[in-house]
Amino acid sequence: MVVLKKQDELVWKKRTTREQWINWFYWLIGISIVLFAWKIISDKTVWFFVQDAPRQAADIGSRMIPPKWSYSFELIEPVWDTINIATLGTVIAMIIAVPVAFCAARNTTPHSTVRIVALFIIVSSRSVNSLIWALMLVYILGPGVLAGTVAIGLRSIGFCAKLIYESIEEIDANQVEAVKATGASNLQQMIYGIIPQVLPTIAGVGIYRWDINIRESTILGLVGAGGIGLQLNGSINTLAWTQVSTILLVILATVFVSEWVSAKVRGAII
Amino acid sequence: MLKLENLTKRYNTGDLALQGIDLSIPGGQVLALIGPSGAGKSTLIRCINRLVEPTNGSAILNEVNLTKLSSRALRKSRRKMGMIFQEYALVERLTVMENVLSGRLGYVGFWKSFFRKFPKRDVNEAFRLLDRVGLLEMADKRADELSGGQRQRVGICRALIQDPDLLLVDEPTASLDPKTSRQIMRLINELCQERGLTAIINIHDVLLAQMFSQRIVGLALGNIVYDGSPEGLTPEVLTKIYGEEDWSATIEKVDDEYEEA
Numbered sequence: 001m002v003v004l005k006k007q008d009e010l011v012w013k014k015r016t017t018r019e020q021w022i023n024w025f026y027w028l029i030g031i032s033i034v035l036f037a038w039k040i041i042s043d044k045t046v047w048f049f050v051q052d053a054p055r056q057a058a059d060i061g062s063r064m065i066p067p068k069w070s071y072s073f074e075l076i077e078p079v080w081d082t083i084n085i086a087t088l089g090t091v092i093a094m095i096i097a098v099p100v101a102f103c104a105a106r107n108t109t110p111h112s113t114v115r116i117v118a119l120f121i122i123v124s125s126r127s128v129n130s131l132i133w134a135l136m137l138v139y140i141l142g143p144g145v146l147a148g149t150v151a152i153g154l155r156s157i158g159f160c161a162k163l164i165y166e167s168i169e170e171i172d173a174n175q176v177e178a179v180k181a182t183g184a185s186n187l188q189q190m191i192y193g194i195i196p197q198v199l200p201t202i203a204g205v206g207i208y209r210w211d212i213n214i215r216e217s218t219i220l221g222l223v224g225a226g227g228i229g230l231q232l233n234g235s236i237n238t239l240a241w242t243q244v245s246t247i248l249l250v251i252l253a254t255v256f257v258s259e260w261v262s263a264k265v266r267g268a269i270i
Numbered sequence: 271m272l273k274l275e276n277l278t279k280r281y282n283t284g285d286l287a288l289q290g291i292d293l294s295i296p297g298g299q300v301l302a303l304i305g306p307s308g309a310g311k312s313t314l315i316r317c318i319n320r321l322v323e324p325t326n327g328s329a330i331l332n333e334v335n336l337t338k339l340s341s342r343a344l345r346k347s348r349r350k351m352g353m354i355f356q357e358y359a360l361v362e363r364l365t366v367m368e369n370v371l372s373g374r375l376g377y378v379g380f381w382k383s384f385f386r387k388f389p390k391r392d393v394n395e396a397f398r399l400l401d402r403v404g405l406l407e408m409a410d411k412r413a414d415e416l417s418g419g420q421r422q423r424v425g426i427c428r429a430l431i432q433d434p435d436l437l438l439v440d441e442p443t444a445s446l447d448p449k450t451s452r453q454i455m456r457l458i459n460e461l462c463q464e465r466g467l468t469a470i471i472n473i474h475d476v477l478l479a480q481m482f483s484q485r486i487v488g489l490a491l492g493n494i495v496y497d498g499s500p501e502g503l504t505p506e507v508l509t510k511i512y513g514e515e516d517w518s519a520t521i522e523k524v525d526d527e528y529e530e531a
Binding site for chain 1: 319359362364372374383428
């Protein structure tokens with residue numbers, strides 16, 4: 001924002017003329033880059049296949065109908081596995097994430113070195129996708145539900161700890177100060193002044209992550225880490241399209257239920 | 271009873287908030303600290319219980335030099351200093367009872383306080399105090415359900431359950447309407463008299479300060495510029511504390527307010 005004096009009048013504008021030109025110039029560069037990138041992608045695309053896409057999609061679609069309902073009974077166990085992977089993974093993640101968050105928050109960290117370690121844990125957990133964690137863990141722990149659970153857990157630590165530590169940093173310091181003024185120890189200030197303020201966030205984050213993890217754990221089977229993804233992968237490889245559509249419907253139903261549960265629980269906490 | 275000697279505070283920003291305060295308060299005295307925003311009133315009372323670390327000087331409460339205490343000994347001394355805050359500073363998501371009992375945290379161990387296992391004596395005292403301020407039926411309500419005046423009463427109970435020798439009161443009425451302000455100030459005053467408490471009350475409102483205190487100290491830019499009786503607040507004195515302004519209305523009203531109160 002600029003305030004200029006022209007003759008005897010004060011003028012208020014968003015930008016000066018010079019800033020305006022610079023602004024246009026940046027837009028020009030930005031749009032040029034987008035168009036150039038578009039051209040590269042377009043050159044490397046085999047348009048023959050793309051033109052064919054609607055017909056292919058319709059073809060696969062028609063093969064999927066009707067879903068093979070009888071197959072859904074075989075899916076009960078994998079769905080149960082999937083839910084267990086997500087739930088256990090979230091529980092493990094939260095048990096680790098809460099202390100990490102308290103070490104990472106500026107106002108509760110015991111020492112700045114501890115804070116750096118905590119932030120490193122958060123970043124490294126967040127930078128690796130759960131599918132990649134699973135891929136590695138299948139080699140380390142062998143294929144199965146355990147690898148999936150640990151993968152989900154490792155991926156969720158960073159996410160949960162980050163959201164929780166940000167909320168710890170935003171608490172009302174007056175409430176903590178008041179508890180401190182009574183002669184309370186540091187730990188007592190924590191349980192009386194800080195935890196009550198962040199408890200809704202901790203619960204909310206846990207539920208939110210569980211909701212995400214239900215969806216994430218449906219694909220972990222693709223790399224052999226247990227759950228319904230295993231059946232999905234097998235069905236696609238054997239071109240059993242009616243089974244694929246059944247699996248997709250079951251996943252949809254599961255996600256729908258988890259969505260409903262988390263909405264209910266969140267409503268109850270806050 | 272409380273003695274401040276050359277108490278000085280310089281913030282990291284370089285602001286000299288307190289410029290060597292010397293003040294002596296006998297036991298049982300209710301002292302009002304007035305002065306414009308930024309005069310150092312909040313800093314002064316926070317330097318006493320060391321929520322703010324003073325840069326220099328000493329604060330001596332009952333022969334104990336607070337500024338020299340280790341953190342363990344300081345916690346022990348803080349138990350004898352109750353504090354009441356401007357925005358109440360209740361823990362919003364805890365119940366009224368938990369807030370009041372948090373005044374006993376200095377006396378109760380960690381696990382006992384974690385499981386809310388306070389001694390029967392403390393719980394009885396909490397009920398008695400809540401009854402005294404008229405909030406007994408609110409004991410199990412969450413603090414954020416209360417009105418401003420009610421919250422400040424809970425804040426008062428939290429300070430009193432500490433069984434303090436000294437009450438540090440920071441702008442107790444700044445967020446309250448005029449009527450509630452008076453009620454709260456009267457309550458603090460009565461409780462101080464009942465228990466023979468010494469109190470330092472930071473307050474913006476000159477009228478309330480005159481009505482409810484025995485001694486007034488005026489602070490300007492970190493220095494004491496007035497120390498005397500409530501009656502001694504003349505327009506000249508107020509100008510010295512706050513700067514040039516038409517003070518006639520503030521002074522005149524005093525007598526009317528006394529009648530009404």
